[in-house]
Amino acid sequence: xxxxxIWEQIGSSFVQHYYQLFDNNxxxxxxxxxxxxxxxxxxxxxxxKEAIVEKITMLPFQKIQHSITSQDHQPTxxxxxxxxxxxxxxxxxxxxxxFHQVFLLKNISDAWVCTNDMFRLALHNxx
Amino acid sequence: MFDGDYDYLIKxxxxxxxxVGKTSYLYQYTDGKFNSKFITTVGIDFREKRVVYRSNGPDxxxxxxxxxxxxxxxxxxxxxFRSLTTAFFRDAMGFLLxxxxxxEQSFLNVRNWISQLQIHAYCENPDIVLCGNKSDLEDxxxxxxxxxxxxxxxxxxxxxxxxxxxxxxxSKAVETLLDLIMKRMERPFASADQNxxxxxxxxxxxxxSGGPRPLGRRRVKx
Numbered sequence: 001x002x003x004x005x006i007w008e009q010i011g012s013s014f015v016q017h018y019y020q021l022f023d024n025n026x027x028x029x030x031x032x033x034x035x036x037x038x039x040x041x042x043x044x045x046x047x048x049k050e051a052i053v054e055k056i057t058m059l060p061f062q063k064i065q066h067s068i069t070s071q072d073h074q075p076t077x078x079x080x081x082x083x084x085x086x087x088x089x090x091x092x093x094x095x096x097x098x099f100h101q102v103f104l105l106k107n108i109s110d111a112w113v114c115t116n117d118m119f120r121l122a123l124h125n126x127x
Numbered sequence: 128m129f130d131g132d133y134d135y136l137i138k139x140x141x142x143x144x145x146x147v148g149k150t151s152y153l154y155q156y157t158d159g160k161f162n163s164k165f166i167t168t169v170g171i172d173f174r175e176k177r178v179v180y181r182s183n184g185p186d187x188x189x190x191x192x193x194x195x196x197x198x199x200x201x202x203x204x205x206x207x208f209r210s211l212t213t214a215f216f217r218d219a220m221g222f223l224l225x226x227x228x229x230x231e232q233s234f235l236n237v238r239n240w241i242s243q244l245q246i247h248a249y250c251e252n253p254d255i256v257l258c259g260n261k262s263d264l265e266d267x268x269x270x271x272x273x274x275x276x277x278x279x280x281x282x283x284x285x286x287x288x289x290x291x292x293x294x295x296x297x298s299k300a301v302e303t304l305l306d307l308i309m310k311r312m313e314r315p316f317a318s319a320d321q322n323x324x325x326x327x328x329x330x331x332x333x334x335x336s337g338g339p340r341p342l343g344r345r346r347v348k349x
Contacts, residue, residue, distance in 0.1 A: 094207065
């Protein structure tokens with residue numbers, strides 16, 4: 001871990017934290033967003049911490065489990081971190097589906113927050 | 128998998144709440160088996176079957192058989208993440224609407240599924256067959272046959288009690304739906320055409336823009 005670039009370390013810790021919260025207590029995800037954060041969830045836009053948490057909390061399943069297949073992180077020229085996650089998820093007893101998620105992380109007063117978040121299921125022959 | 132020789136390609140969608148047995152139902156229909164641990168291949172979630180359709184003319188004579196390539200589509204559960212949109216219903220010509228006879232809520236949600244269909248399908252009165260699934264679990268049944276029949280009657284659709292486990296009525300329901308679709312396609316002039324309840328039915332080709340064209344490619348002329 002020590003010899004990994006810092007953005008890799010921050011990005012992967014964020015990813016681990018995010019999905020752990022999502023799978024166990026997704027109503028607490030508000031802690032990682034700020035009032036100017038944007039979420040695009042399956043093409044639908046949400047702006048601000050409150051709207052984002054409401055959307056995620058209201059998703060109609062009881063249990064969800066994410067499994068990360070791969071994650072990539074990059075430093076941006078303005079000091080942020082861009083992360084892309086590819087994985088699979090299982091909601092309640094439904095079949096397993098693939099998904100992609102992209103995060104932009106920004107350091108604001110010594111804390112990393114998520115300013116941008118985009119989520120898509122990886123389904124191809126469905127509308 | 129199949130050669131390209133068929134008269135019509137017909138796409139059906141299986142709808143209904145999560146857990147009512149849509150995947151097992153389709154598996155039973157296409158493969159004649161019940162598989163409680165159906166493993167899906169993400170991205171190609173439909174099953175296919177070839178059938179021959181013979182229409183019964185008014186004189187009772189059967190016409191030449193039409194070779195039908197049936198595609199049966201299932202949802203992958205994406206309705207939990209987003210609402211199903213017009214794109215999902217695109218090109219579907221008939222709908223198998225399933226509920227679970229042992230789950231009251233799945234029966235109550237049939238009304239919501241029908242409203243969704245009325246909004247998103249190719250026309251306001253698409254062809255639907257209602258299936259009360261899991262009829263093999265008679266001791267756990269909570270939805271009475273009479274209640275389900277009344278609901279189906281209210282919407283003017285056919286109702287079957289089915290079992291993906293033992294196969295009861297599984298083919299029967301699909302055949303009924305196919306029959307409705309083929310009859311709809313045989314009616315080219317919607318405006319002059321009235322169904323039994325007096326509502327005008329749009330023909331397949333005159334549905335809303337982008338509505339199902341019979342995906343038939345008459346590759347082989349007879």
